[in-house]
Amino acid sequence: MNFDDIKDAWDKDQPNDSLSLPVLRQLKAARQPIDKIRCNIKTEMYAQAGCILLLVFFPFFRNISPELYLPFYTLYLVMVIVTVYYLIRFRAFSRIIRSYTDNSRESLQELYFEIRLNMELYKSYSFSMTPIAALMVIVLNYDRFTVPRPNLLLLGIFVVCFLVLVLFFTHWWVNYCYGRYARQIKTILEELKEM
């Protein structure tokens, strides 16, 4: 067996049956890394937006004091503005149609950049929301706090540690869910480097 033998068979290799040409409009992209990431992030963002819509009723469920309405809804407004901003950014990115007509190295570099950008954008959104969410939890439970003054310091340290933990978890979660696609592309790019 050698390449010349194979080339002849290779040139003659055609599909056995006449291909059933799919209806073009019914084809849906789902198997490229960037499409999967966009789909996942879009789903998560819309789920979060849904939760935020429900949050507007929380003060009534929790029966908080009327003087806490202003701080709560101020934080809520900030949360809505941040969420809308990131939703617009994600929608803008998801509308970029990738070109597969560049050479392979450029195409892969573009893909890698897009994946990393989406990951960083998602992390950035989570990092922005975490302190706001934490403050809202404090406001919702402010009436129920009976912490004596000397222990406020401990409470503060606990809150900061909790925030740092959430940030690390978000970083780990995003890298776990989406980082493998970026690593897959990076491995292929490494292969294309000069020897």
Added chain:
Amino acid sequence: MVNTSEKEFLSHIEAHKGIIHKISRMYTDTPEDREDLYQEMVLQLWRSYAAFDGQSKFSTWMYRVAVNTAITFLKKEKRRQHPATDILPDIRTDPPDMDAGSRLAFFYQAVRQLSPVEKALIFYFMEGLSHREIAAQLGITEVNTRVKLNRTKEKLQQIIKKNGYEF
């Protein structure tokens, strides 16, 4: 109802369907993944068709889009456990007694063990592209292409030998 642009596109695809067929055989292990990759390549070709200005040959343009799609194609995780389903002849048969189809099936089986870039190199080589043309498709230098292609061919020969054939 199919419009003129779709008709043109579909006739191009039909004329060059061998390209998609070979790439999907090289880059996937199962008939299901093969069908999925085929559909994905057709979709990406269609999406990029508006940008095809006819300056290059349709086949050259098609190589690029199809290979770029295949290189980043995600196989379904649960299907990875299933072995390739090409029908292979008995390994004890002497190579001269094997027909061309069987030799090709073994060749594809060996190629599937290469990395995505190595598969692209072998694909372009088998399609008869020069080193310069391969380099342009991949976005690397001609020297790099020559070195990588030689190493890939050696690796492929080793894989085929390991499977019990002289190459």
